[in-house]
Amino acid sequence: MKNILIPTDFSDNAWNALVYGISFYQKTHCNFHIVHVNAINTTASGEAAMYVSPEILETSILAESREQLKALSKKIEQLPLNVKHEFHFKAIYGFLTDQLKDFVKEKSIGLIIMGTKGASGLQSVAMGSNTGNVITKVPCTLLAVPEDATYDKVEEVGFPSDLNLSYDVRILDTIKDIILLKKSALRLLYVSSKGEELSANQLKIKNLFLDYYKEMECTFHExxxxxxxxxVQCFTESRNLDMLIMVAKNLNFLERILFRPTVEKISYHTKVPFLVIHE
Incomplete structure (x- = not known):
């Protein structure tokens, strides 16, 4: 059974990510762990801004979160019944990424699903910094769902790569699992800044990709x-892709797609979900 973690702040954005995840895995046996983390605020120096006694924590902060989770549970019950899905709810207090790291390990989580703030056209907006922190600091595959994304189908999946790093078989298999689950076509994408030819090593990695996915529909695009x-966005829109897949191993390449040098938060401006795979 697949263990999936969905952090929530009870926003419409978080609800949309939850519904997308439930729909995406509608034919898969899943344990959905819905978690609300009451995050500790920090000062500019990085120190915890305040200490909360265990009594206040239980009677006030966590109690309120549990009530909100109960309401969320009732909202989920209004969705079409799926006997392949089980839901578990938990309220936590602490530093967000630390708590999620611990939860991933404790519950053998295979995937985190989180909502993001999207934008239209080529306008760049800051994606929620929480999602950005989780992508870069929690070693677990993450599906980021833009606020306007609705699940319909996943017919074409884009996989941008600079073809400089080879990937572990487990990463290639994770991509294959998604493709087979949704019977999708895989579109490998290489972005060239000046139209230069691929190096010998890049050609080798390109051919390895094409060979590994030869039993399914897989094409290479430059x-x-x-x-x-x-x-990447222009390619996504021209092909009408339903999802993008990226690998956290190549953090520099990932940041060039998701981060802008002048903005600390992640910038993401397409309406398609993207899956970031960790080793």
Whole structure:
């Protein structure tokens, strides 16, 4: 049974991510762990802003969160019944990424699903910093769902790569599992800044990809553009992709797609969900 963690702040955005995840895995046996983390605020120096006694924690902060989780549970019950899904709820207090790391380990979580703030066109907006922190600091595969995304189908999946790093078989199998689950086509994408030819090593990795996915529909695409994030978006829109997959191992490449140098928060401006795979 697949163990999935869905952090929630009870916003519409978080609810949308939850519904997307339930729909995406509608034919899969899943344990959905819905968790609300009452995050500890920090000062500019990085120190905890305040200490909360165990008594106040239980009678006030966590008690309120549990009531909100009960209401969320009733809302989930209004969705179409799926006997393959079980739901578990928990309220936690602490530093967000630390608590999620511990929860992932404790419950053998295979996937985290979180909502993001999207934008239209090429306008860049800051994605929720919480999602950005979890992507970079919690070693667990994460599905980020933009606020306007609704689950319909996943016919085409894009996999942008700079073809500089080879990937572990487990990562390749994770991608294959998604493709087979949804009977999708895989579109490998390489963005060239000046239209230069692939190096011998890049050609080798490209051919390894194509060979590994030869039993399914898999095609290679190369586009030229100065800005990787804009090129990836243009490709996503022109192909009408339903999802993007990226690998956290190549953090530099991932950041060039998701981060802008002038903004500390993640920038993401397409309406398709993206899956970030950790080793």
């Amino acid at each position: 586009v030229t553009g100065k800005h990787i994030d804009e090129s």
